[in-house]
Amino acid sequence: MNAGVIGLGLIGGSMAIDLRRRGFAGAVYGCDANAVNAAAAKTIGLVDETMDVETLAARSDLIIIAIPVDAAIPVLKKVLDIFQEKGYRDKVVIDTCSTKALISDSVEGHPMRGRYVATHPMAGTEYSGPWAALANLFDGRAAIVADAEKSDPDAVALVEKLYDALYMRPTRMPSDGHDVHVAYVSHLSHVISFALALTVLDKEKSDSHIFDLASGGFSSTVRLAKSSAQMWTPIFLQNRENVLEGVDAYIEKVEEFRDAIRSADKEKLDSLIREANRIKRIIK
Amino acid sequence: MNAGVIGLGLIGGSMAIDLRRRGFAGAVYGCDANAVNAAAAKTIGLVDETMDVETLAARSDLIIIAIPVDAAIPVLKKVLDIFQEKGYRDKVVIDTCSTKALISDSVEGHPMRGRYVATHPMAGTEYSGPWAALANLFDGRAAIVADAEKSDPDAVALVEKLYDALYMRPTRMPSDGHDVHVAYVSHLSHVISFALALTVLDKEKSDSHIFDLASGGFSSTVRLAKSSAQMWTPIFLQNRENVLEGVDAYIEKVEEFRDAIRSADKEKLDSLIREANRIKRIIK
Numbered sequence: 130m131n132a133g134v135i136g137l138g139l140i141g142g143s144m145a146i147d148l149r150r151r152g153f154a155g156a157v158y159g160c161d162a163n164a165v166n167a168a169a170a171k172t173i174g175l176v177d178e179t180m181d182v183e184t185l186a187a188r189s190d191l192i193i194i195a196i197p198v199d200a201a202i203p204v205l206k207k208v209l210d211i212f213q214e215k216g217y218r219d220k221v222v223i224d225t226c227s228t229k230a231l232i233s234d235s236v237e238g239h240p241m242r243g244r245y246v247a248t249h250p251m252a253g254t255e256y257s258g259p260w261a262a263l264a265n266l267f268d269g270r271a272a273i274v275a276d277a278e279k280s281d282p283d284a285v286a287l288v289e290k291l292y293d294a295l296y297m298r299p300t301r302m303p304s305d306g307h308d309v310h311v312a313y314v315s316h317l318s319h320v321i322s323f324a325l326a327l328t329v330l331d332k333e334k335s336d337s338h339i340f341d342l343a344s345g346g347f348s349s350t351v352r353l354a355k356s357s358a359q360m361w362t363p364i365f366l367q368n369r370e371n372v373l374e375g376v377d378a379y380i381e382k383v384e385e386f387r388d389a390i391r392s393a394d395k396e397k398l399d400s401l402i403r404e405a406n407r408i409k410r411i412i413k
Numbered sequence: 414m415n416a417g418v419i420g421l422g423l424i425g426g427s428m429a430i431d432l433r434r435r436g437f438a439g440a441v442y443g444c445d446a447n448a449v450n451a452a453a454a455k456t457i458g459l460v461d462e463t464m465d466v467e468t469l470a471a472r473s474d475l476i477i478i479a480i481p482v483d484a485a486i487p488v489l490k491k492v493l494d495i496f497q498e499k500g501y502r503d504k505v506v507i508d509t510c511s512t513k514a515l516i517s518d519s520v521e522g523h524p525m526r527g528r529y530v531a532t533h534p535m536a537g538t539e540y541s542g543p544w545a546a547l548a549n550l551f552d553g554r555a556a557i558v559a560d561a562e563k564s565d566p567d568a569v570a571l572v573e574k575l576y577d578a579l580y581m582r583p584t585r586m587p588s589d590g591h592d593v594h595v596a597y598v599s600h601l602s603h604v605i606s607f608a609l610a611l612t613v614l615d616k617e618k619s620d621s622h623i624f625d626l627a628s629g630g631f632s633s634t635v636r637l638a639k640s641s642a643q644m645w646t647p648i649f650l651q652n653r654e655n656v657l658e659g660v661d662a663y664i665e666k667v668e669e670f671r672d673a674i675r676s677a678d679k680e681k682l683d684s685l686i687r688e689a690n691r692i693k694r695i696i697k
Contacts, residue, residue, distance in 0.1 A: 251628050271626060300625070309620070313613050314627040318634040320674075321605055324666040326689035329597050331662065336593065340695050341584070342555060343598045344535050348696045349633045350602040355693050358686035365674050365682060376671045378615065380664065382608040387660045390604075390649045398649060402642035405610040409639050411624050412632045 133158040133189030135182065135204060137170035139253060140225050141195030142262025144295065145175045150264070153294035160185045161259075162200075170259040186211045191221050191287065198226040199363035202235045209241040221284045223248045223291075227311060227360075228367040229275040229304035243281035246288040247304060249273040249311070250297060255355040265296075272297035275304040312371035319353050319361055320376055326354035417442040417473030419466065419488060421454035423537060424509050425479030426546025428579065429459045434548070437578035444469045445543075446484075454543040470495045475505050475571065482510040483647035486519045493525040505568045507532045507575075511595060511644075512651040513559040513588035527565035530572040531588060533557040533595070534581060539639040549580075556581035559588040596655035603637045603645060604660055610638035 132154035134141040141159075148154040159176030161167040167179045186192060186208055194201050194208070201224050208222045223246045224232055233247040252270040254261060272292040277285050292299045302310075329351075333339045365372055389397040416438035418425040425443075432438040443460030445451040451463045470476060470492055478485050478492070485508050492506045507530045508516055517531040536554040538545060556576040561569050576583045586594075613635075617623045649656055673681040 251626055253628075253630070255630075270628075273626070306622075307626070310623055310626045313616050313623055314631045317612070318609065318631050320667065320670050321609055322634055323686055323689040324663060324670055325602065325605055326692040327666045327669075327685065328601070328659065328663045330688065330691055331666075332597050332659075338590075339594055339597055342535055342557070342591070342594045343695060344537075344554070346537070346539075346602050346637050347598045349636050350605055351692055351696060352633050353630050354689045355696075356686070357690070358683040361686055362679055362682040366677055366679065369674055369677065373671065373675055375612065375616075376667065376674070379608060379612045380667055380671070382611045382615075383604065383660065383664055383667070385611075386604050386608055387657065387664070390653055390660070391657055393650055393653065395646055395650065398646040399642040401611065402607055402640070402645055404614065405607040405638045406641070407614055408610040408635055411627060412635060412639075 130154055130190050131156045131158065131188060133160065133185040133192045134176065135160045135185065135192065135194045136196035137161040137166050137175060137179075137259045138195065139257050139261040139263075139266075140250065141193060142170060142175045142259045143264070143266040144193060144195065144225075144250075145170075146262060146264050147267065147295055148291070151294050153291065154191075156188075158185050158189055162196075166259050173259060175259055175262055182207060183211060186217070186220070187215070189220070191291065192223070194222065194224040197360050197363045198228050198232060198367050201226050202232055205232060205236060205245065206239070209236060209239050209245060212241045212244055217244075220244060221246060221287050223288055225250055227315065227364050229273070229307045231367045233276050233279070233304040242279060244284055246277070246280045246284050247275040248288060248292075249275065249307065250292065250295065252297075255353055257357045257360065267292075267295040267297050270297055272299045273307055274299055274301045275307050277301045308368050309371050312368055312375045316364060316368055316372045317375040317379060319356060320365075320372070321379070322351055322353035325351050414438055414474050415440045415442065415472060417444065417469040417476045418460065419444045419469065419476065419478045420480035421445040421450050421459055421463075421543045422479065423541050423545040423547075423550075424534065425477060426454060426459045426543045427548070427550040428477060428479065428509075428534075429454075430546055430548050431551065431579055432575070435578050437575065438475075440472075442469050442473055446480075450543050457543060459543055459546055466491060467495060470501070470504070471499070473504070475575065476507070478506065478508040481644050481647045482512050482516060482651050485510050486516055489516060489520060489529065490523070493520055493523050493529060496525045496528055501528075504528060505530060505571050507572055509534055511599065511648050513557070513591045515651045517560050517563070517588040526563060528568055530561070530564045530568050531559040532572060532576075533559065533591065534576065534579065536581075539636055541641045541644065551576075551579040551581050554581055556583045557591055558583055558585045559591050561585045592652050593655050596652055596659045600648060600652055600656045601659040601663060603640060604649075604656070605663070606635055606637035609635050
């Protein structure tokens with residue numbers, strides 16, 4: 130089995146590392162629209178060779194599209210078109226994007242739709258590029274397979290085998306349900322973190338020592354604000370309705386908190402904090 | 414040198430561990446209004462003996478008040494009263510609270526004011542109680558000494574020696590400047606995290622699988638929401654004006670972000686995210 134990775138950044142590069150060393154893929158081919166990234170990925174050994182999309186599709190049994198979600202949609206269509214033109218009936222293509230409804234819908238009715246599996250491996254860091262690729266990035270995390278009923282059973286089976294090789298927990302769900310969930314438990318966290326960074330960086334303009342006391346608590350809350358615009362702007366735009374619903378609900382909670390502080394309402398603050406503490410059930 | 418710790422929780426307990434094993438304190442005495450915590454601290458060996466505040470003040474050269482800031486104010490006054498009544502001229506008392514202006518002002522003009530040093534060791538975790546105490550908790554972090562000019566020079570020197578023993582970086586600043594800084598780089602992060610927890614826990618009422626996809630990003634942003642009401646309500650109330658200023662500025666940034674998503678303004682989102690990315694300068 131040869132794998133082809135389109136997009137040699139954090140996700141694609143990390144997959145390339147583990148798929149080869151764990152014996153899932155014999156050869157790993159790569160493709161990146163950014164020539165520097167492609168050359169770097171080859172130099173640091175993430176992939177055996179780099180090539181264009183057509184050649185990669187010809188030489189790979191499994192094609193992994195790991196680029197920002199706005200760019201992924203035309204590339205996915207292009208790969209399925211190549212499958213159709215060349216008569217590739219057994220190859221499989223997946224994407225790894227953080228939103229699933231729009232990309233899954235974008236190839237609805239394509240004659241080769243069955244060879245595509247919409248997935249989202251729930252792993253990452255705030256860094257990007259081939260230099261950010263890590264071994265074991267995916268171990269133990271959830272891997273979503275969305276709208277599995279629209280893919281051929283053998284394609285889904287191969288993808289579940291792929292995620293097994295990455296030590297992930299494959300979970301099936303509809304793409305729209307996925308997008309609501311990630312709006313709340315992933316995308317909202319990014320909005321929050323970006324806004325915190327902007328607030329404190331703004332304050333720094335009038336108070337140059339504001340960061341002198343930055344603590345571990347601040348670092349963990351603001352960590353995601355290092356994430357790239359290239360990846361996150363398309364996510365916010367594609368998952369717009371769900372993210373807006375989450376952000377509006379969140380603003381209400383911040384205001385409830387703010388009002389309790391403003392009116393020095395000790396009991397209300399105690400009760401809001403105790404309610405928030407129930408998150409201990411969820412996170413370790 | 415014997416040390417007395419009032420409040421045997423995360424901060425007091427962790428100080429007790431390191432002050433003894435690093436030879437700064439011969440004996441460490443303890444006091445806690447909560448009998449269970451006091452007994453636990455004795456049992457797990459955080460302190461040699463537990464006793465009431467009067468006895469602790471008599472037997473300790475350095476007294477550390479490590480309780481929530483609302484409770485700390487009367488206890489500090491009580492300790493300084495004991496110093497005065499008993500004629501203790503050489504003992505020193507510090508507090509470790511997250512807000513400094515109100516507590517420092519609360520003993521303004523006290524005849525023994527010089528024996529008190531207002532401090533804030535910038536370390537912690539989201540856990541509390543004697544069971545949460547950790548060795549090396551303070552290593553490498555900043556320790557604020559506020560309004561140092563109001564304390565006797567020998568008292569400040571002793572406290573800087575104390576924080577040296579904890580491997581901290583003592584930094585002097587006025588209490589009001591301290592409170593502005595921590596409002597932005599610590600207290601605001603807690604408001605944000607509590608509000609995120611409340612938002613997603615609320616969503617869970619209608620969508621019981623909302624947490625199935627909770628990722629590492631969510632965990633780090635929501636981590637502080639596990640912090641206790643006992644500690645945080647008094648901080649928000651005592652640092653009310655500064656926290657409100659920070660929260661209001663923050664809400665504006667979230668709204669700016671929200672509006673850019675709502676109007677699908679790709680350029681604005683890109684530019685907000687790139688500006689937020691400048692936080693890379695500050696945090697590793």
